[in-house]
Amino acid sequence: MRYFTAADLVETLYRGLADNSVGRVIDNLLRHDLVIIDEVGFAPLDDTGAQLLFRFVAAAYERRALAIGSHWPFDQWGRFLPEHTTAVSLLDRLLHHSVVVVTEGESFRMKQARTRTGTRSAKK
Template structure:
């Protein structure tokens, strides 16, 4: 099960000699998974190419694979994450069409169990 942070894929693309080859390789690997986990969506800005790659991943997965997102950002803020409100709307539409939202509320587990404090 591929699990990744969007910013990590973007950073890896920039280190690569050929961003397009990396994208093809990553997309081929990701398309074989039954479950995708996109962790910490929106914590670190994603550049335009990273947004396109993530959009392609979500579009390819739509109605074929299960996708889990972890984020603290409401759907209304996804336009800022992707830098394009239209792209964000398309991703949200695909996500909610067959999706289930699980919302956790309350104190942060890490904060309440921190050694410092």
């Protein structure tokens, strides 16, 4: 298993692009049975970053398990991916054999912080 934030994965792929080893980088990452990509959409990607992410997802398609974490609903992925075609193609591959889990409600971190704050206030 391997965990990345989307920004870290794209940065890793950019380094591979710079030294013409991006294909080898992708192959090495796909040796893991599961690759988790978190914080997708946290920061917008430029055109090259989006294409590198697509290249990675396309290489993993039907070969390896990907887990994607994002706060964005699928119909809004065009907000952080510069090309509509890239967003559609990326989602096409991600969703084909996927199990989508949508969570709602309060963030665990926010709930934990509120509990700590409430506990401190009660002790004073």
